[in-house]
C-alpha cells in the first residue's frame with residue numbers, strides 16, 4: 502500500500518483496542534513485542550505460562566487427527582499437521598484461556614470458536630492461506646474477523662509463521678502469541694494477512710489457535 506498523506510489520515514479502526522506497550526489484565530501483564538500496522542499484526546509475550554502450555558498439550562495429545570480443510574472437511578496437502586478442537590469452555594483451563602484471549606482480542610467470549618490445537622512433525626506444514634472464509638462460502642455469513650495463535654513449545658528448527666505479503670515471520674517461542682485481524686473495510690488490507698506455517702525441520706511444533714467471529718457463535 503502507498504503510504505501517502507491520505508492513507509495516513511484515513512487509518513482504519515482496529516478491533517484490538519489496548520494502548521501502550523503492555524496489555525494489563527487482572528491476573529497478568531502481556532507484552533507487546535512487535536507491532537505492524539495496517540493490517541495490525543502483533544507479537545505478544547507472556548500470553549500463556551509454561552504450565553498452561555504443557556497442560557494443553559497433555560489434554561489434546563490423544564485426540565489429535567489428521568487436519569481437514571474447508572466445508573467438505575477434506576484431508577489436503579495444504580495442511581499436513583494433525584489437530585483437534587476443544588468444545589467451548591470444555592474444561593477449567595480452556596475456559597480460563599478463552600476468557601484471557603477475549604480480554605486480549607476484544608470481542609466477548611460469545612464470539613469465540615472452540616480453541617484449536619495443531620501439532621506438526623518434521624516436514625509438516627500449513628501452506629499460505631487466509632483464516633477468513635471466501636465470500637462465496639456459507640460460513641462467510643458470520644465470518645472470522647481476527648486470530649490469536651499461541652505457541653505451546655519451542656521448536657528446534659523451522660515452523661515459523663510467515664506472512665509472504667508483509668515480508669514478516671515469527672519463530673515459535675513457548676507461551677508467545679501472534680495476533681492479527683482482517684475486518685477492514687479495505688479488503689486489500691485483509692488480503693495482506695495471508696500467512697502459513699513453514700515446515701518443521703527439527704522437533705515438534707504445537708500451537709493453539711483462537712478465532713473470533715463477527716457475530717456470536719455461543
Ligand SMILES: O=C(O)CCC(=O)C(=O)O
Nearest residue numbers: 627661662697698708710
Ligand atoms: O502453525 C502456524 O504457524 C499457523 C497456524 C495457522 O495459520 C492457523 O491455525 O490458522
Ligand SMILES: [Fe+2]
Nearest residue numbers: 630631632696
Ligand atoms: Fe491461519
